[in-house]
Amino acid sequence: MKRSAKTEKAVTLTPGNGNWMEGWSECELYWRGKPELPEFSRFPKSADATSPAVLVRVNHGCGSYFFSSLTPESFDTGKMAAAKYARLISAVLTSHGAALANSASPYLPDRSLTIPLRNLRWEFSLDPNDEGLAENRQSGFDGSGKWLSGQQTLGGESVRPGVGYEAFLERDYAGVSFYRLRFKLTAEQATAKNMRAELGTINSSDRTFLNGKEIGSSAAGRRVYRIPDGLLKPGENTLVIRVESRKKPGGIVDAAIQLSNTDGVTSFWKRLYPGGDRDYNYNPDWIRQY
Known part of the structure; x- marks a missing residue:
């Protein structure tokens, strides 16, 4: 050669x-x-x-x-x-x-799979004293946090990723917070291989957990975390994202939020x-x- x-x-x-x-x-x-x-x-x-x-x-x-x-x-x-x-x-x-x-x-059979998550019913909780991990919120437990969900403002703003959390809190906040999403999968979806969690841009740092297991963390850039095969399960799954934000807009601020194996x-x-x-x-x- x-x-x-x-x-x-x-x-x-x-x-x-x-x-x-x-x-x-x-x-x-x-x-x-x-x-x-x-x-x-x-x-x-x-x-x-x-x-x-x-x-x-x-x-x-x-x-x-x-x-x-x-x-x-x-x-x-x-x-x-x-x-x-x-x-x-x-x-x-x-x-x-x-x-x-x-x-x-x-x-070849098409084994690609994309599961949109952005428009599902998300929950959000502030953690000003940074107690959430000790309370095991990463596994889906409430802890001492007050969890918000659904419409929060007279203007119709709801708890959701894709906008700074200031939009639905109607105030500024700098510190630790948690996003939580419970979603259901079919047996076929749960057994898909090479899946990734695509979470877009998060301000500023995050630690992301799926069914209680940490799958990734970062302090910059777009978040794309590989999901170990077998971690997803038929029925209910829980995605928890711990965010620490020191600038506006805070939280999960843009991009499509989804699980996917179509890249590569x-x-x-x-x-x-x-x-x-x-x-x-x-x-x-x-x-x-x-």
Whole structure:
């Protein structure tokens, strides 16, 4: 293997290569910027190869070997080149008669899951003396706190994430507070793998607990915490977020609040055009399961 020179061009077929990648054109794989791609070298002159040599086919006996130095993850997350490369791999495998691992369905099952939490019934409690952890509020207990929920102001402001808590308290507050949410999951939702709690921006620091177990803490940036497999359960679950705020607006102040497993580069192998369906509104847009 060698590194090809940084280049701003598409992967193209070498002239005279025949139809070994029939149905694939030069526009199928291109990129913006100048990536440095791993390229095959010292392969037989009789082999078919792209330029640069990131795809190589070597005939052997009655069949052939197909080599690829790239994966969709070789490109930046969310870039079209990654999606196009996933589609290319699927097309090449299909054209060479690769058998499906699941003959009942030619497509990968969609195991993505997003559970919105922002608009559910949240509870909120101040903790000016910082006694909440000692009272085990992180496990869902009330402790000595007065828990607020629902509409709190004549103007209709309710306890909810996505706005500073000053909006529903109708006063300023600097110190420790707790958000609590009890929500129900089906058995299928509770057994989903690779779930994360996406909590947006919190002013200023937080410690986040799910069913009594701490799953993350931070003092800056957007909060995305991995949920250990098996921690979610069918039926009622309890999410508790301890917030310590010294500036306005305080609390969980923006972004979608949700549980999700839809992030990550593995989505390229399932959905070819992340963020849009282009002209592929039918499932051939999905990578087949080999």
